[in-house]
Amino acid sequence: MEVTRIGVVGLGAMGAGIAQVAVEAGFAVVGREVTDELGETAAARIGHFLTRKVEKGQRTQDERDAAVARLETTTDLAALADCDLVIEAIVEELDPKRALFAALERTCRADAVLATNTSALSVTEIAAATSSPGRIVGMHFFNPAPLMPLVEVVRAELSSDDAVETAVAVVAQFGKVAVPCHDTPGFVVNRVLIPLLNDCVRVLDEARVTPEALDAAMTNGAGWPMGPCTLVDLVGIDVHVHASEALYEKLREPRMAPPPRLVAMRNAGLLGRKSGRGFYAY
Numbered sequence: 001m002e003v004t005r006i007g008v009v010g011l012g013a014m015g016a017g018i019a020q021v022a023v024e025a026g027f028a029v030v031g032r033e034v035t036d037e038l039g040e041t042a043a044a045r046i047g048h049f050l051t052r053k054v055e056k057g058q059r060t061q062d063e064r065d066a067a068v069a070r071l072e073t074t075t076d077l078a079a080l081a082d083c084d085l086v087i088e089a090i091v092e093e094l095d096p097k098r099a100l101f102a103a104l105e106r107t108c109r110a111d112a113v114l115a116t117n118t119s120a121l122s123v124t125e126i127a128a129a130t131s132s133p134g135r136i137v138g139m140h141f142f143n144p145a146p147l148m149p150l151v152e153v154v155r156a157e158l159s160s161d162d163a164v165e166t167a168v169a170v171v172a173q174f175g176k177v178a179v180p181c182h183d184t185p186g187f188v189v190n191r192v193l194i195p196l197l198n199d200c201v202r203v204l205d206e207a208r209v210t211p212e213a214l215d216a217a218m219t220n221g222a223g224w225p226m227g228p229c230t231l232v233d234l235v236g237i238d239v240h241v242h243a244s245e246a247l248y249e250k251l252r253e254p255r256m257a258p259p260p261r262l263v264a265m266r267n268a269g270l271l272g273r274k275s276g277r278g279f280y281a282y
C-alpha cells in the first residue's frame with residue numbers, strides 16, 4: 001500500500017525521533033500526545049535538531065521549515081483517521097499497548113497498517129487485542145531514532161504479507177535499513193544486546209572497574225561507538241531493566257535478568273540521561 005500520511009502515537013524520545021525521521025523523508029505526520037504541552041515539547045525537540053542540521057550545513061533553512069510544517073500534533077486519536085500507517089511509541093507495557101491498538105482499530109481506516117515500536121514485548125500479543133491482526137506489524141527503531149539506521153520489521157503470527165511489505169517500503173523511504181524478522185523475544189538486536197549489556201554491568205563489580213574505565217575498555221578494545229554505561233544511560237535504565245525483565249520472563253536465561261545494581265538504580269530514580277543522573281551526571 002502506498003503511504004503518504006503517517007501517525008505517531010507517543011512523542012517521547014523514540015516517538016519524537018520517529019516523527020522527525022518521517023517529516024524529513026517527506027511524509028505528512030500527525031503526532032499524538034496526551035497533553036498539548038507534551039506535543040509542543042516534542043515539536044520543539046524536532047525543530048531543535050533540524051535547526052542544528054541547518055547550522056551544520058546538512059539542510060537548507062527552507063528544507064527545515066518544510067519538514068517542520070509537515071508535523072501536526074494533536075491530543076485527539078481521531079486525528080489519525082486518515083493515516084495510511086500509524087506507529088505506536090507509548091509506554092512499554094502490554095496492557096496500555098493492547099488498549100491503544102483496540103482503539104486504533106476503531107479509529108483508523110480498515111486498510112491502514114498499524115505498527116508497534118515495542119522493543120521486547122510480543123507483537124502477536126498486542127495484535128491479539130484487535131480483530132484485524134493481519135495489518136499489525138512491529139517497526140522497532142533504535143535510540144536515537146534519527147541517527148540509528150536500523151529498523152527491525154517484525155512479522156507477528158498473523159501479520160499479512162502486505163503489511164510487512166508496506167513497513168519495509170516505508171523504512172526504505174526513510175533512508176534506513178530494514179531487517180525483517182519474526183516475533184521472537186528481543187527480535188534480533190535486543191536478543192543479543194540486552195544480555196551483553198547486562199554482562200557489562202556485572203563486569204563493573206567483578207573486575208572492580210569504574211563506568212569510565214569499562215566504557216574506555218569497550219570503545220578502545222572492541223570498537224564500540226559508545227561505552228556500555230553511556231549506552232545504558234542513553235537508552236534509559238528503566239527501559240533497559242524493563243526489557244531485561246521481559247526477555248528473562250520469556251527465555252529464562254540468567255544473563256537476561258537485570259543485574260541487581262541496575263534494578264537498584266532504577267528504583268532510586270537514576271534513569272540515565274533523561275533523569276539527569278545514571279552511571280554519569282548530565
Ligand code: CAA
Pocket residue numbers: 017049052053119141142143144145146147148190193225226231235239243
Ligand atoms: N535525536 C535527533 N538528533 C540527535 C539526537 C537525537 N536523540 N541526538 C543527537 N542528535 C543530532 C545532534 O544534532 C547531533 O549534532 P550536534 O551535537 O552537533 O547538535 C548529531 O545528531 C550528531 O550527534 P553526535 O555527535 O552525538 O553523533 P555521533 O557521531 O557521536 O554518534 C551515535 C552518536 C549514533 C548515537 C553513536 O554514538 C552510536 O551509534 N551509539 C550507539 C547507539 C546504540 O547502540 N543505540 C542502540 C541502543 S539499543 C536500542 O535502542 C534498542 C532498544 O530497544 C532499547
